[in-house]
Every structure is written in C-alpha cells, then in structure tokens.
C-alpha cells in the first residue's frame with residue numbers, strides 16, 4: 001500500500017482499522033480492575049474531539065462509580081428488559097431471555113453521555129433545519145470514545161434498554177439534557193471476534209454489497225472508476 005500525502009503511515013492506518021474492526025460491545029467479559037484516571041481522561045478527551053454541528057459540543061460526561069446509583073439503573077434495566085422480552089415469542093423469546101445485555105455492576109465504571117439541547121443558544125450553525133443534529137453529534141462522541149477504548153484495551157457496552165424519563169430522574173438531568181448513551185466501561189478478559197449477538201445466533205452482519213446503492217435508492221452501484229468510465 002503506497003502512502004499518499006497527508007495519509008497516516010501504514011502501521012498507523014492498520015491501528016485505526018484495527019480499532020474499528022475489533023471494537024466490540026461488551027457485556028459479559030468485564031474485569032473488576034479500576035480504569036486509571038489518566039486512561040479515563042484520554043477516553044473523554046477522544047470523545048470531546050468528535051465533530052459536532054456548529055461546533056456545539058453538546059455533550060456532558062456523567063461518570064458513575066457509585067454502586068447505589070448503578071443498582072438503581074440496573075433495576076430500571078430489569079424492568080424494561082422484562083417488557084422487551086414480551087415482544088418476542090417462542091424460541092426467539094427463549095433466545096432473547098438467554099442474552100446478557102448489560103454489565104452495569106460487573107464493570108467498574110458507568111458513563112452517561114448526555115446531549116444538552118440548549119448549548120450554544122437558540123441558533124446553532126447547521127442546526128436550523130435538522131434539529132436532531134445535536135443528538136447525532138453526541139453519538140459521534142460516543143463512537144470516538146468506543147474506538148479509543150478499544151485501543152486502550154477497555155471494553156464498552158451500551159445499555160439502551162432503559163426508560164429515558166426514569167434514567168433522567170435517577171441521574172438528576174435537567175429537562176433540556178437528553179441521556180444519549182448509558183455505557184459500561186472496564187478492562188476485559190477478551191474481546192470477542194464477532195458481535196455477541198452474531199455468536200449467539202440472534203442476527204448476522206449484512207453483506208456490504210446489499211447496502212450499496214448507485215446515485216439513488218435501489219439502483220445498483222457500479223463504480224464509474226471501477227469500470228474505467
């Protein structure tokens with residue numbers, strides 16, 4: 001692979017793609033070892049360097065160490081998860097009930113990444129038509145953290161089986177602050193080779209080719225470059 005102007009070196013590029021491909025959602029493999037403060041700071045700094053609409057930086061990071069708070073969140077999860085299971089039936093429900101979908105107490109640290117929908121005032125550059133761009137920006141902060149964590153050997157698990165209003169109440173969030181991601185963080189015994197949902201037979205990765213369209217929805221993608229046009 002040749003290196004073009006401004007591109008990373010091959011080794012650095014490999015590192016970036018490795019973090020992307022080997023990042024996993026972790027629920028079952030957490031170790032109790034604490035995450036050193038300097039590592040946590042690097043992860044939060046990575047998150048804070050995400051792109052954001054109008055440079056709004058709408059995120060805040062609630063670092064949750066308290067076992068009591070985590071136990072309250074786990075209770076919210078149990079309640080919502082029981083309801084979620086009812087949406088499936090037969091074998092699918094049995095499979096669902098067998099899945100581990102959170103590591104709230106096993107992980108040493110929980111982190112809620114929120115979106116302050118008022119940050120930057122009433123007129124944020126780029127957020128005049130699509131108001132949810134603040135939420136999209138916050139998701140990018142989550143992904144930055146998730147990738148940086150993989151490079152640090154720290155596992156991250158996203159728990160969304162939670163009632164948003166109840167979660168906000170437990171975390172004492174003001175009305176204009178939305179809890180985008182409730183995350184469990186910790187070192188892990190291993191990172192699985194494939195998503196746990198795939199390994200357990202819930203759902204597999206779709207072929208990329210099926211997701212590529214040319215010019216408009218549903219048109220086959222045949223690259224002009226590949227065809228020498």
Ligand SMILES: Cc1cc2c(cc1C)N(C[C@H](O)[C@H](O)[C@H](O)COP(=O)(O)O)c1[nH]c(=O)[nH]c(=O)c1N2
Pocket residue numbers: 023024025026027100101102157158159160161194195196197
């Ligand atoms: C917005 C959002 C919300 C959730 C998730 C992800 C995202 C992006 N995922 C993790 C999800 O199941 C996982 O990413 C996929 O199964 C793919 O696996 P890998 O992340 O590649 O390991 C997730 N996992 C889980 O065990 N409990 C959950 O509540 C959620 N919620």
